Amino acid sequence: MKAPLEAEWWDLGLRVAGVDEAGRGAWAGPVVAAAVILPGPGAYPFADSKTLTPAERAALESLVKEVALAFAVGWASHEEVDRLGVLQATHQAALRALAQLTPRPQALLTDYLRLEPVWRTYAETPTAPLCAPPKADRLSPSVAAASILAKQARDRYMEALEARYPGYGFAQHKGYGTPQHQAALRHLGPCPEHRLRFAPVARLGPFEPG
Known part of the structure; x- marks a missing residue:
């Protein structure tokens, strides 16, 4: 079995945070990032x-949540997605998740999410390692665990919108x-x-309550 991406850092005794997000491509609701x-080392089923x-x-x-040394979820609202753009809003959500971790991580893994500016602002040392390969959520249990927390948190939020805004099908899609x-x-x-800067939504114009 191939060693997980964080194996070398674990061998050095580093605390490794995996970060992943949910909702970047959605037309409505927040972007959610989780850090774990x-x-x-262990036989994690994530x-x-x-x-x-x-x-x-x-x-x-x-x-x-039972086995993690630390975990947290950070949010960026649909207003922030419209104001900042989805990439910068995702960075904000990731930083908010990282800022809640105790103890602080000493290395960072993400699923192809380029967090260098965020990580350099947050990391304890300027040389703290960072790796952002594609498909990290399949190659790293830390990132996979973060992907689960982020999706679960966001799914619950979107399901709750069903009652507030019936007819859109938020609980399904x-x-x-x-x-x-x-x-x-x-x-x-x-x-x-809804994210009004996203073209499919923007074409429909502003929401006017009935």
């Missing part, structure tokens, strides 16, 4: 959240651009949780 520090069923994600979310969501937007127009 696992206690070191996997990319996109490959898991809802029941599997729920069970593994509980396990992450979680704000992504499915045919169901597109049809709802054509019929209802955007709601206050």
Whole structure:
């Protein structure tokens, strides 16, 4: 079995944070980032959240919180996505997650999320290692654990929007651009949780309560 991405850093005794996000490509709702520090080498069953069923994600979310040395979730609202752009809003969510970790991590792994400016602002030393390879959520249990926490937190938020803004199907598509969501937007127009800078939403104009 191939060694996880953080194996070398664990061998050096470093605390490694895995960071991943959920919601970057959605048309509505926040971007959510999670950060997880696992206690070191182990046989972790965590996997990319996109490959898991809802029941599997729920069970593994509980396990992450049970075994992690530290974990946290950071949020960037749909207003921040509109104001800052989705990339900078994601950076803000990641920094907010990292800032909550105790103890602080000494190395950072992300799933192809370029967090150099955020990490250099936050890290204890300017040479603290950072790695952001593609598919890290499949190659790192720390990043996989973060992906599970981020998706679970965001999914719960979007499911709660169903009651506030019925008719959009948020509980089903979680704000992504499915045919169901597109049809709802054509019929209802955007709601206050939509990202108005995203072209498919912007074309429909501002939300006006009925």
